[in-house]
Amino acid sequence: MVFVIISVVGTGIVISPNAPTMISGFTVVSAQQQSVNSTLSTNFIPGWIKNTAKWWAEGQTNDSDFLSAMQYLIDQNILHTSPKSSSSLTTSQNSTMSQKMDDLQTRYNTLQIKYNELLQQIQNMPESPVSNSKKYTDSISAVAVYPIVQSDGFFQTTAYNGTILKITVDIRDGTGLVLANTAIPEGVDFQDSARVAVQVAHNITGVDLSNKDVIFSITTDNQNLHAVDNGSAGGAMTVLLTSAILGKSINGHVLMTGTIQPDGTIGPIGGVLEKAQAAAGYGAKIFLVPSGQGVVEEQHCTQSTQGPFVYQSCSPQEVSLASIMESKYGMKVIEVGSIDDVLKYFNSST
Numbered sequence: 280m281v282f283v284i285i286s287v288v289g290t291g292i293v294i295s296p297n298a299p300t301m302i303s304g305f306t307v308v309s310a311q312q313q314s315v316n317s318t319l320s321t322n323f324i325p326g327w328i329k330n331t332a333k334w335w336a337e338g339q340t341n342d343s344d345f346l347s348a349m350q351y352l353i354d355q356n357i358l359h360t361s362p363k364s365s366s367s368l369t370t371s372q373n374s375t376m377s378q379k380m381d382d383l384q385t386r387y388n389t390l391q392i393k394y395n396e397l398l399q400q401i402q403n404m405p406e407s408p409v410s411n412s413k414k415y416t417d418s419i420s421a422v423a424v425y426p427i428v429q430s431d432g433f434f435q436t437t438a439y440n441g442t443i444l445k446i447t448v449d450i451r452d453g454t455g456l457v458l459a460n461t462a463i464p465e466g467v468d469f470q471d472s473a474r475v476a477v478q479v480a481h482n483i484t485g486v487d488l489s490n491k492d493v494i495f496s497i498t499t500d501n502q503n504l505h506a507v508d509n510g511s512a513g514g515a516m517t518v519l520l521t522s523a524i525l526g527k528s529i530n531g532h533v534l535m536t537g538t539i540q541p542d543g544t545i546g547p548i549g550g551v552l553e554k555a556q557a558a559a560g561y562g563a564k565i566f567l568v569p570s571g572q573g574v575v576e577e578q579h580c581t582q583s584t585q586g587p588f589v590y591q592s593c594s595p596q597e598v599s600l601a602s603i604m605e606s607k608y609g610m611k612v613i614e615v616g617s618i619d620d621v622l623k624y625f626n627s628s629t
Contacts, residue, residue: 441557453492
């Protein structure tokens with residue numbers, strides 16, 4: 280360890296590399312060994328500074344000598360001073376504030392861009408043709424069955440044939456009425472299906488129909504159809520009204536059968552085989568049926584002969600409706616569970 284002695288004598292300063300001693304009240308140690316102390320940490324003040332300050336305070340050394348000693352320590356880089364000016368604090372604070380402002384501006388710009396994109400999407404949405412028109416009309420084809428009484432001279436049996444209906448919807452200014460206008464008598468189930476179709480169409484499109492009257496009309500070229508008294512056309516009516524509200528065209532190569540439920544599900548119907556045959560005869564490429572009704576029962580019969588008598592035994596067997604229609608007519612049969620599934624086919628161009 281190297282010690283440096285500073286002695287203030289008159290107006291001069293004497294430096295000696297000998298062991299530490301005190302001349303005129305100042306004892307100085309090497310800066311190399313005490314650089315940590317020279318920073319004047321608030322946690323530790325070197326003893327030599329305390330002694331120097333004490334002697335100066337007690338008048339054992341004058342102000343000039345004390346200041347000369349302190350200045351020498353500073354000039355020789357033994358005592359370091361690093362005052363942090365208020366200007367540097369202000370600059371740091373301004374820098375931090377500027378960064379925060381930049382971050383806020385970036386977030387604002389991002390939100391503004393997203394808002395403009397959303398606004399553009401809303402403006403580009405096609406307006407419903409129903410909203411601003413006093414009257415709008417569209418139609419869809421549907422299937423139904425009618426009974427045929429057959430007799431072999433002894434017994435009468437009832438069979439069913441399928442037929443095609445044309446359902447038209449008129450949407451006009453009004454008070455929210457749902458009406459059925461048809462020359463064919465309709466039952467309560469059909470009227471209920473019309474009301475549910477309007478409710479479900481509103482749920483899908485979000486278009487308020489409280490200031491519109493919705494009128495469903497049914498026509499057919501089949502003179503054997505004397506009444507419409509079930510809800511099997513409910514799904515088709517919902518497709519018709521929803522497509523009209525959204526301004527979407529209906530694929531004429533798609534037909535369906537199935538009731539419509541308030542939650543939008545497609546409910547079961549009867550006579551699915553006869554309706555499928557009618558749809559195939561109409562020229563449909565796709566026939567939609569309720570879930571679980573893609574199979575039908577067919578009678579499979581066997582004959583046996585015992586003497587002069589011929590015995591026939593028949594039993595029902597389930598077969599795929601899709602395979603029957605595909606092989607005979609080239610028509611696809613697809614099961615659907617909801618109106619959303621149905622609309623994918625009706626509003627498609629393929």
